[in-house]
Amino acid sequence: MFDRQSPVPMYYQIEQYIEQLIENKNLQAGDQIPSERELTDHFHVSRMTVRQAIMELVNAGILVRIKGKGTFVANHYKIEKNLLGLDGFSEDMIRRGMTPGSQILDFSRTLPSSNVSKHLGLKTSEEVFEIKRVRLANDEPIGIEISYLPVRVFPELTEKKADPSLYQYIEKECGLKIHHAEQSLEASLVTNEEAEILKIPNGSPLLLIERCSFLESGQPIEQTLSLFRADRYKFTITLPRG
Amino acid sequence: MFDRQSPVPMYYQIEQYIEQLIENKNLQAGDQIPSERELTDHFHVSRMTVRQAIMELVNAGILVRIKGKGTFVANHYKIEKNLLGLDGFSEDMIRRGMTPGSQILDFSRTLPSSNVSKHLGLKTSEEVFEIKRVRLANDEPIGIEISYLPVRVFPELTEKKADPSLYQYIEKECGLKIHHAEQSLEASLVTNEEAEILKIPNGSPLLLIERCSFLESGQPIEQTLSLFRADRYKFTITLPRG
DNA sequence: CATATATAGTTGTCTAGACATCTATATATA
DNA sequence: TATATATAGATGTCTAGACAACTATATATG
Numbered sequence A, B: 001m002f003d004r005q006s007p008v009p010m011y012y013q014i015e016q017y018i019e020q021l022i023e024n025k026n027l028q029a030g031d032q033i034p035s036e037r038e039l040t041d042h043f044h045v046s047r048m049t050v051r052q053a054i055m056e057l058v059n060a061g062i063l064v065r066i067k068g069k070g071t072f073v074a075n076h077y078k079i080e081k082n083l084l085g086l087d088g089f090s091e092d093m094i095r096r097g098m099t100p101g102s103q104i105l106d107f108s109r110t111l112p113s114s115n116v117s118k119h120l121g122l123k124t125s126e127e128v129f130e131i132k133r134v135r136l137a138n139d140e141p142i143g144i145e146i147s148y149l150p151v152r153v154f155p156e157l158t159e160k161k162a163d164p165s166l167y168q169y170i171e172k173e174c175g176l177k178i179h180h181a182e183q184s185l186e187a188s189l190v191t192n193e194e195a196e197i198l199k200i201p202n203g204s205p206l207l208l209i210e211r212c213s214f215l216e217s218g219q220p221i222e223q224t225l226s227l228f229r230a231d232r233y234k235f236t237i238t239l240p241r242g
Numbered sequence C: 001c002a003t004a005t006a007t008a009g010t011t012g013t014c015t016a017g018a019c020a021t022c023t024a025t026a027t028a029t030a
Numbered sequence D: 001t002a003t004a005t006a007t008a009g010a011t012g013t014c015t016a017g018a019c020a021a022c023t024a025t026a027t028a029t030g
Helices: A010-023 A036-043 A047-059 A077-081 A089-095 A114-120 A166-173 A192-198 B010-023 B036-043 B047-059 B077-081 B089-095 B114-120 B166-173 B192-198
Strands: A063-066 A070-073 A100-110 A128-137 A140-150 A178-189 A205-215 A220-229 A235-240 B063-066 B070-073 B100-110 B128-137 B140-150 B178-189 B205-215 B220-229 B235-240
Touching: A010 A036, A010 A047, A036 A047, A047 A063, A047 B047, A089 A100, A089 A166, A114 A128, A114 A140, A114 A220, A140 A192, A166 A178, A166 A220, A178 A220, A178 B178, A192 A220, A205 B205, B010 B036, B010 B047, B036 B047, B047 B063, B089 B100, B089 B166, B114 B128, B114 B140, B114 B220, B140 B192, B166 B178, B166 B220, B178 B220, B192 B220
Parallel strands: none
Antiparallel strands: A063 A070, A100 A128, A128 A140, A140 A220, A178 A205, A178 B205, A178 B235, A205 A220, A205 B178, A235 B178, B063 B070, B100 B128, B128 B140, B140 B220, B178 B205, B205 B220
């Protein structure tokens, strides 16, 4: 179970051991974990090594230290860990327990609007791929998504690769790591064309989400406009205070 | 500047020193900070002490360590620090550069609906304060807010204390610390009554935000339903990936 | 009984090293 | 010239202690 010869550092092995105690419910929220001295004896490592393991779990919001008393399992460690989720559509639907689906309406290579080129930081002559899709949840239309990606960044992009999951293509196939996204949410009304695609009455409300994704370097690499049926889609999020 | 006799631990003094280098632009995003060895010599402390200072700044998203190369100022440390904001209405408006305002439509003490009592974890007989307000931005109506607070938790609440900032009352006057909130956002249409209050046409879209605030203990203490004019209010947020 | 005081156990801070691993550069070799 | 090899310098992991500060309990004292 614990291997001093392993390339996996001891502090990390201890970290995983404590996390497993919590997962297995051997330790529950509010419980005190073994003291640093006890862990030192158990694993035959120095106290600083034990402290490194505990420190990482504290930083992850899983443990809470109280000076003079001990170290305890945090009350809300799941919230801290699973705070929110910058998800693509497919991930989002799976998290909601639904089956995601997709139908491509349009895949083309064009010059972007000024709004899109501004968000993506492109020169006026730079082309983008535009992907317009109907998004399905359990085979029913739930929203329309229009995504824009710079051709320069994704020269190999094809219709097949882009669907169903753009995030998967970007992260798995291109090896790019999305760092964060800026999102805005607002309410709107369907146009006639959109109403027909989504099979809802004219004048129905829509939740309009605009998302721009960035790499760690700060370079924007994707913009997506999503139009969700208000009767089928609600955006939820847990926000920390302060 | 640096005091070994101070009760402020050395690692924290070093932490503040590095943070100030960044604030003063002596170090900019992407710059390499002095190596652990250099800081050890500079402050006459052991390397583990320097490492603790750096570790904390890394965990705060301010620094990035690269093995074999060095430690660098993160590109987006402001995003990490200022990720989002669980704001009350007043704070939100100020952040947007507008002047918040408020008109109370109703302040009463009632039995809550089943939806509210479920969210607040109340027994069927427990009363709540209900506060209904028109929210103004630069003196124009921008939304309607209906807040619910358990009487048991806030027995002293009055109309005056609740307005204009409920969060301020909870945190400053009651000394309770809001830990996080669960929020949902969806699109909707105004009712006739709401349209009149907000001075917008019938059938206009609204952004409907439901918020439930919790203490660190997990106890829910406040629920607020907000109805914002879609033409005046857009919800923005920066989400980290992974 | 109530109040100090000692004591044990916990986390907090810090030391002065050690060897490993990774990056980048300079140097020697084919 | 191109390819190995050595080297310097950086972070990564770890040790075996030390004393300080805080909490809670047990004990002695008034």
